[in-house]
Amino acid sequence: MLQKLAALQQRLGYEFRSTALLLEALTHPSYLQDHPAAGPHNQRLEFLGDSVLQFILTDALFREFTAEREGVLSRRRAVLSQGGFLTQMARDLGLDDALRLSKSEEDTGGRGxxxxxxxxxxxxxxxxxxxxxxxxxxxxxxxxYGPLAARLAATEDAENPKGRLQELIQPVHGNTALRYEVTATTGPRHAREFAVAVFLNDRQLGTGTGPSKKVAEEIAARTALLTLRQENHGNTK
Incomplete structure (x- = not known):
C-alpha cells in the first residue's frame, strides 16, 4: 500500500504531511467491515471536500469569465462538479488503483x-x-482540471451544443440573433430525415441532418461551434 500511496502522491503533485488523512480519503465505508480497526472511512472528508471544491470552482469561474451572468456561471460550475466528471477526474489521477475496499465490494466491481x-x-x-x-x-x-475554458468547451459542446452556441452568441448579438430553419425533409414518413441550417442573423453558420428536427439542430449547432472556433483560432495567429 505504501508504494501505491507514493505513486498516487506523485501523480497528484502533492505530498501529504499526514498519511493518515490520505488513507482516510481512500477508505470506502465497506473496508471497515473487513478491517474494523482501520480508522475512519471517507464520508466526512467527502462532505468537507464537496464544499471546498464548490468554492474553488466558483471562485475560478467568477475570475475567469468576467462577462458571464450568474446563471451561466452556475451551469458551468455544475458541469465541472457533476458526478460523471468527477469520476473521470478520479480515474485520471489513479484513485481507483489506491482505494481501500472490502473484499465483497472489490469482487463486485467497486473499484470502478x-x-x-x-x-x-x-x-x-x-x-x-x-x-x-x-x-x-x-x-x-x-x-x-487544466484550463477551465478548454474543459468546458469540450464538455458543453458535446452535451448541449445549442445552449453552448447561444451562450457564445448572446452577449455580442442579443437573444434573438440565432435561428434554426428546416431546409429539407426527405424519406418516407416512417424514416424521415431532416436537414437544418442555423443562422446568425442572415449568415449561415452551420448545417445538420438527422432523423428528427431536434437531432438535426444539435448537429447544426456543433458545426457552427466548429466554424466559430476555427475563425477565432485564425484571428489569434
Missing amino acids: RASILEDAFEALVGAMYLDSDLATTRARVLAW
Missing part, C-alpha cells in the same frame, strides 16, 4: 463504480485542505 470514485475525489480534496490550506488546495485542484 462511479459513486465510489466521485466520493473519493471529493474526500481527497477535503483531506488536502486539512493537510495544507485553501491556497495550496486551490492550486492543485485547478492544475488537475
